[in-house]
Amino acid sequence: MATQIAGQYDTILILDFGSQYTHLIARRIREFGVYSELLACTTKIADLSFKPKGVILSGGPYSVYEAGSPHVDPAVWDLKVPVLGICYGLQEICHTRGGKVENCEKKEFGKAIITVQGESQLFQGLAKEISVWMSHGDQVTKVPEGFTTIASTHTAPFAAVEKAQDRIYGIQFHPEVTHSDLGKELLENFVVKICHAKSSWTMVVGAVSGGVDSTIAAKLMSMAIGDRFHAILVDNGVMRMNECAQSKVLLQEHLGINLTLADASELFLGRLKGVTNPEQKRKIIGNTFIEVFEAEAAKIEKEQEESGKGKIEFLLQGTLYPDVIESISFKGPSATIKTHHNVGGLLEDMKLKVIEPLRELFKDEVRELGSILKIDDELVWRHPFPGPGIAIRVLGEVTPSQVEIARKADYIYIEEIKKAGLYRKISQAYAALLPVKSVGVMGDNRTYEQVIALRAVETTDFMTADWFEMPYALLKKISSRIINEVDGVNRVVYDISSKPPATIEWE
Numbered sequence: 001m002a003t004q005i006a007g008q009y010d011t012i013l014i015l016d017f018g019s020q021y022t023h024l025i026a027r028r029i030r031e032f033g034v035y036s037e038l039l040a041c042t043t044k045i046a047d048l049s050f051k052p053k054g055v056i057l058s059g060g061p062y063s064v065y066e067a068g069s070p071h072v073d074p075a076v077w078d079l080k081v082p083v084l085g086i087c088y089g090l091q092e093i094c095h096t097r098g099g100k101v102e103n104c105e106k107k108e109f110g111k112a113i114i115t116v117q118g119e120s121q122l123f124q125g126l127a128k129e130i131s132v133w134m135s136h137g138d139q140v141t142k143v144p145e146g147f148t149t150i151a152s153t154h155t156a157p158f159a160a161v162e163k164a165q166d167r168i169y170g171i172q173f174h175p176e177v178t179h180s181d182l183g184k185e186l187l188e189n190f191v192v193k194i195c196h197a198k199s200s201w202t203m204v205v206g207a208v209s210g211g212v213d214s215t216i217a218a219k220l221m222s223m224a225i226g227d228r229f230h231a232i233l234v235d236n237g238v239m240r241m242n243e244c245a246q247s248k249v250l251l252q253e254h255l256g257i258n259l260t261l262a263d264a265s266e267l268f269l270g271r272l273k274g275v276t277n278p279e280q281k282r283k284i285i286g287n288t289f290i291e292v293f294e295a296e297a298a299k300i301e302k303e304q305e306e307s308g309k310g311k312i313e314f315l316l317q318g319t320l321y322p323d324v325i326e327s328i329s330f331k332g333p334s335a336t337i338k339t340h341h342n343v344g345g346l347l348e349d350m351k352l353k354v355i356e357p358l359r360e361l362f363k364d365e366v367r368e369l370g371s372i373l374k375i376d377d378e379l380v381w382r383h384p385f386p387g388p389g390i391a392i393r394v395l396g397e398v399t400p401s402q403v404e405i406a407r408k409a410d411y412i413y414i415e416e417i418k419k420a421g422l423y424r425k426i427s428q429a430y431a432a433l434l435p436v437k438s439v440g441v442m443g444d445n446r447t448y449e450q451v452i453a454l455r456a457v458e459t460t461d462f463m464t465a466d467w468f469e470m471p472y473a474l475l476k477k478i479s480s481r482i483i484n485e486v487d488g489v490n491r492v493v494y495d496i497s498s499k500p501p502a503t504i505e506w507e
């Protein structure tokens with residue numbers, strides 16, 4: 001059965017006569033971006049759900065002249081599309097069209113040198129002498145009428161033949177194996193120049209935050225499609241200390257993911273000016289995020305299209321199973337998933353198809369997957385970080401200086417938790433900056449400064465949570481470091497509210 005994809009893109013039909021290498025033909029064709037469909041040699045052309053742009057007949061262990069050997073459906077010739085026979089395929093073409101194939105004395109296994117004759121399109125731009133890989137005991141001894149020889153070896157006079165006007169080609173060697181020099185180029189000549197099959201390459205983009213889910217999803221995608229996946233990290237100005245720079249190094253250098261870092265911090269912070277309502281902050285960040293992401297994706301598409309990588313057709317998302325459950329239980333079917341997440345709005349706007357490789361997994365399973373993929377423990381065990389970032393941890397107006405205070409306090413807090421060996425025991429911890437000032441005394445002087453609230457919770461699903469019993473000695477150390485090292489703070493408090501009734505984030 002052909003897949004549904006075959007009808008959507010230009011497709012090369014590969015009919016498999018049982019060669020050891022047939023799948024390599026498909027592999028090579030994919031390398032230059034054309035879709036191919038591999039079906040059994042017994043396939044009836046009338047049963048095809050698509051019209052191929054060209055047909056390749058593979059090699060096979062049989063001898064065409066033997067009783068019971070497989071033969072191509074003669075309807076293949078009525079398609080009037082180019083046909084390339086490889087080894088058994090060549091022999092089949094010659095045998096069924098009035099030529100002759102016989103067992104030969106001088107068998108060819110392994111390396112052979114072909115000498116190219118004439119100006120066949122099949123060999124266009126290739127060398128005149130090519131080292132190729134052979135594996136046959138039969139050979140063509142007479143070509144059918146209208147066919148001409150386009151390459152031969154010492155022992156095989158008909159190493160390659162063609163009937164150019166009907167676009168039928170046959171070769172005795174195996175261009176699909178890497179031991180054949182210029183094999184890929186020959187197949188490309190057939191598929192692109194002779195069949196005019198267009199590339200089916202499309203691109204996938206993904207918003208990657210440097211968080212656990214999106215990073216692991218991105219790693220999987222880049223393992224699957226390499227540089228046709230492009231990750232975009234948006235610097236929204238409310239990320240944690242050094243987060244963007246570190247995520248860039250991790251994603252690009254360590255994980256080898258194609259990444260664009262879009263610095264839009266000024267845009268975000270500009271729009272957040274004067275805003276104190278938590279929901280409004282989220283909306284502004286969500287909308288700005290979509291705007292920046294789309295603009296970046298459009299830029300990437302333009303650049304990539306020029307280099308032949310095709311249009312962006314898919315959007316990668318790090319959706320986990322709990323996200324699906326949550327959305328089903330209160331929003332209906334999965335199509336509306338994540339409208340409460342900051343990439344949700346992209347779906348309708350960009351008309352991209354969504355790929356969600358982690359959709360069936362829980363967080364702990366995603367972490368296990370991350371370990372299997374050898375992603376740094378540091379990242380795999382990272383606490384979740386909300387899309388709106390520090391903006392919902394700076395209560396009241398979000399200004400660059402307020403973000404800076406929250407950022408520094410948070411950094412110290414997390415650093416001390418890690419030093420104490422408690423980071424993995426805690427599900428999520430962060431420092432929030434409160435918009436109230438309190439009186440203090442520092443170096444005999446009166447101070448009137450802000451308050452940092454430390455939050456740490458234990459939870460598995462983040463739906464309910466209990467506050468973490470932080471050791472007093474550690475709290476003491478953290479409090480003293482924050483007050484001494486972070487300008488603008490003279491008081492630290494510890495949040496002892498569970499969820500419910502409080503939420504994990506303060507806004």
Ligand SMILES: Nc1ncnc2c1ncn2[C@@H]1O[C@H](COP(=O)(O)OP(=O)(O)OP(=O)(O)O)[C@@H](O)[C@H]1O
Pocket residue numbers: 206207208209210211212213214215232233234235236317318319341342343382383384385386387
């Ligand atoms: N600054 C950002 N740049 C690009 N994409 C982002 C950014 N912030 C959030 N996203 C996108 O929003 C999604 C939802 O964020 P969420 O915090 O739930 O997941 P995460 O960051 O991948 O993982 P974690 O739960 O570990 O934080 C992310 O998977 C990512 O696709």
Ligand SMILES: O=c1[nH]c(=O)c2[nH+]cn([C@@H]3O[C@H](COP(=O)(O)O)[C@@H](O)[C@H]3O)c2[nH]1
Pocket residue numbers: 282340341342384385386387388428462463499502503504505506507
């Ligand atoms: O990607 C996100 N975008 C958001 O807008 C958002 N709001 C909260 N969170 C995270 O969700 C978990 C539960 O948080 P709450 O108890 O505060 O609702 C906690 O892990 C929060 O950090 C968010 N994540």
Ligand SMILES: NC(=O)CC[C@H](N)C(=O)O
Pocket residue numbers: 019058059060061062063086087088089135136137138139
């Ligand atoms: N590799 C092949 O396709 C071999 C074809 C045929 N059985 C031969 O030996 O010549």
Ligand SMILES: [Mg+2]
Pocket residue numbers: 209211212384385386387
């Ligand atoms: Mg996150």
